[in-house]
Amino acid sequence: MDLRIFTEPQQGATYDDVLAVARATEDLGFDAFFRSDHYLTMGGDGLPGPTDAWTTLAGLARETSRxxxxxxVSSATFRYPGVLAIQVAQVDQMSGGRVELGxxxxxxxxxxxxxxxPxxxxxxxxxxxxxxxxTGLWGTPVGERFEHHGEHYTLTDSPALPKPVQHSPLHPDRAGVPVIVGGGGPRRTPRLAARFAAEYNxxxxxxxxxxxxxDQVRQACVEEGRDPDTLIQSVxxxxxxGRDDAEVARRAAAIGREAQELREHGIAGTPDEAVERLRTLAQQGVQxxxxxxLDLHDLEHLQLVAEQVAPHLG
Structure with a gap:
């Protein structure tokens, strides 16, 4: 099972705070560092303020290596799609092909x-x-042009540049980065994932x-004529x-949560409890x-998981 570190910097973090977690993520052997894409805190004062997701990832692309x-995920309301395609392709180049777009x-x-x-x-x-x-801009062959005439966007005679370093997991002959789609809708979101995504979250x-x-998302793949096993399932x-109940309680209090609630709904408790929860998820089909x-200053938390949880997952 892949374990990825996921942060919420809009709750209050500088770029240096985020960089420290990303470097710890890399040094400790986790698969990936992801961040939310938000501009407003969801509790507290949010100081020192938000950092832009793709500006941050551009910096991390040059300050990490693996x-x-x-x-x-990024919000479709934040950026025009042509601009987003350029930004993601550029950060993919800056990272040597390590970027994914949720x-x-x-x-x-x-x-x-x-x-x-708006x-x-x-x-x-x-x-x-x-x-x-x-995905259309990235997948257009170099030298050809891309056009789109839709309800919300019109692109005319686009050179469809630059290209990502990576190739699309769905179309290996085309440039592209892995796309992650998620959401709770019972039909439309699974169909989007089946059409465009390398991963459903x-x-x-x-x-x-x-x-x-x-099961719903796998059925959507079948309806789209896609092998369901080609879509990664994530949560x-x-x-x-924590090493013991007291440390679990301390970490829960630091993020304003109750330890028992986190045990019921998250990856929480002692290392043995975390391993058991992760093994159950794997049995359910989560890859x-x-x-x-949520506490970006508690790097010992990541070290504990890397040393006492990850090695037991096979």
Missing amino acids: VRLGTL LGAGWFAEEHAAYGI FPEKRFGILTEQLEIV QAFPELDGIPGRI ALVLCV RVYLQV
């Missing part, structure tokens, strides 16, 4: 109001067109609902592991877990 980097419809109305970003009531069509355009799901959602869950780390 871990994969990405967003979970893209969603956006949900946090308050951050849009706070920074003057927030349409209906956003699923915007997300669909963004996925069509971003369930963010903070009810644990007993995970297998049913995996994102909060992390709170990758994003460990949401």
Whole structure:
């Protein structure tokens, strides 16, 4: 099972804070460092303020060498799709081909109001067109042109440059980066994942609902004529592991949560409890877990998981 570190810098972090976690992620052997793409805190004062996701990832691309980097997830409301395609392709080049793009419809109305970003009531069509355009720009052969005439976006005579270093997992003969799609919709989101994604992510799901959602997404792949085994199944869950109950309680309090609640809904408890939860997820069909780390200054937390949890997962 892949273990990835997932952070929420909008809650209050500098670039240097994020860099320290990314370097620890790499040094400790985790698979990837991901971050949210938000501009407003969801509790607390948020000081010193948000950092832009793709600006941050560009910096990390040059200051790390192994871990994969990405967003979970960027909002389709934040950037025009042509600009997003350029940004992601450039960061992929800067990283030597280590970038992944998580893209969603956006949900946090308050951050849009706070920074003057339009927030349409209906956003699923915007997300669909963004996925069509971003993957279409990357996949257009060099020397050819890309066009798109949709309800929300029109691109005319685009040179479709620059290209990512990587090739699309769905179309190995074309340039592209792995795309991650997630969401709770029962039909439309699974179909989007089946069409465009290398990975389908369930963010903070009810644990007993995970297998049913995996089945829905796999069925959507069948309906799209795609082998369901080519779509990676992942979940994102909060992390709170301690050597004993007292350390678990201390880490839970540091992020404003209750230890028992985290044990019920996340990857929490002693290392043995965390291993048991992760093994259960693997039995349910989960191949990758994003460990949401909310206290970015507690690097010993990551070290504990790397030393006492990860080695027992096979």
